[in-house]
Amino acid sequence: MIHIKNLQKQFGDIHVLRGITCDIQEKEVISIIGPSGSGKSTFLRCINALEDITSGEIVVNGFKVHDPKTNINHLRESVGMVFQRFNLFPHMTVLQNLILAPMDVKKMAKTDAIAKAESLLVKVGLIDKIDAYPSQLSGGQQQRVAIARALMMEPTVMLFDEPTSALDPELVGEVLAVMKSLAQEGMTMIVVTHEMGFAREMSSRVIFIDQGIIQEQGSPEQIFKYPQNERTKLFLSKVL
Ligand code: ADP
Ligand code: MG
Numbered sequence: 001m002i003h004i005k006n007l008q009k010q011f012g013d014i015h016v017l018r019g020i021t022c023d024i025q026e027k028e029v030i031s032i033i034g035p036s037g038s039g040k041s042t043f044l045r046c047i048n049a050l051e052d053i054t055s056g057e058i059v060v061n062g063f064k065v066h067d068p069k070t071n072i073n074h075l076r077e078s079v080g081m082v083f084q085r086f087n088l089f090p091h092m093t094v095l096q097n098l099i100l101a102p103m104d105v106k107k108m109a110k111t112d113a114i115a116k117a118e119s120l121l122v123k124v125g126l127i128d129k130i131d132a133y134p135s136q137l138s139g140g141q142q143q144r145v146a147i148a149r150a151l152m153m154e155p156t157v158m159l160f161d162e163p164t165s166a167l168d169p170e171l172v173g174e175v176l177a178v179m180k181s182l183a184q185e186g187m188t189m190i191v192v193t194h195e196m197g198f199a200r201e202m203s204s205r206v207i208f209i210d211q212g213i214i215q216e217q218g219s220p221e222q223i224f225k226y227p228q229n230e231r232t233k234l235f236l237s238k239v240l
Contacts (some may be wrong), residue, residue: 001025001026001157002022002023002059002061002157002188003024003059004021004022004058004059006020006021006056006057007046007058008054009046009054010054011192015215016059016212017039017042018211018213019213020056020213020214021214022207022214022217024157024188024190025188025193026156026188027186027188027204028188029183029187029188029189029191029203029204029205030189030204030205030206030234031198031199031202031203031205031207031220032192032206032207032209033192033194033199033209033218033223034105034197034208034209035209035210037233038210038211039212040161040163040192040209041161044081044192045188046058048059048067048075048081048159049066049075049076052066052211053065060078060157061075061078061079061156061157063075063222077105077106077153077155078153078155078157079155079156079158079159081150081159081163082143082146082150082154082163082184083146084162084163084165085159086139086142086145086166087146088134088142088144088145090133090134091133093132093133093135094121094126094130094133094137095130097145097149098113098116098121098148099113099117099152102116102152104152105153108203111203113152117152118130120152120201123178124144124148124178125178127175129145138171139166139168139171140167140168140174140175141174143164147179147182151182157187157189157190158189158221159191160188160190160191160192161188161192162192162194163175163179163191163193164176164192164193172195176195176197176198179191179198179202180198180201191203194238194239196224199225203220204219205217205218206219206223208223210235211231215231216228216231216232223236224236224240
């Protein structure tokens, strides 16, 4: 589903991604771990064409991401993204936040969009907040709305960039629970996370990125129990 070959990304003199190669299959749940500043967010942003790349190749769902002929809007419709900050539109209710893009971009009929929004809000446990404004919600509730909003577009893959790191500790669990249920339904997911519990329990594969390259990857058991790379060991000794 996702094919990445020798991805390089520089910001001026800073060489952030230094040759990332990986393939991700449908229904995989990938956790990306690694130190701050190692290029994890940049990597996700390249997959979604939020950054242009210096060299290499990314193909998502058959879209060559950095080919000028690719319709980036179509690509982005098939890739949902959830950020650390919730990014809801503050002047819109939960319902309005959810139905905006599907009606605007996908030309979904309003009644269909509302029905879909309602069913997704049931799924994330927030149907009672349908007419609330973001400022009336806790961070965890806002993040669950953000996930529902991304799902409105019926993406085939979801990217999460530290979705729980801006949350108070007691709100992390409710967001992880929504992500777990998505994973169990077979959603293809790439999750940059500091939640080692989630990485260990939910991912089919853990990728450790440091200094802009994949230093090591494997099953949660391989990475957490039997890390081979010295950098992986050092990182895990700090976070576990
Ligand atoms: P991570 O998500 O692993 O913490 P990032 O991908 O955010 O790392 O950043 C990797 C490096 O790239 C950092 O040194 C950061 O300062 C740099 N960087 C990220 N975005 C930009 C940008 N738009 N311009 C310049 N440097 C950037
Ligand atoms: Mg980051």
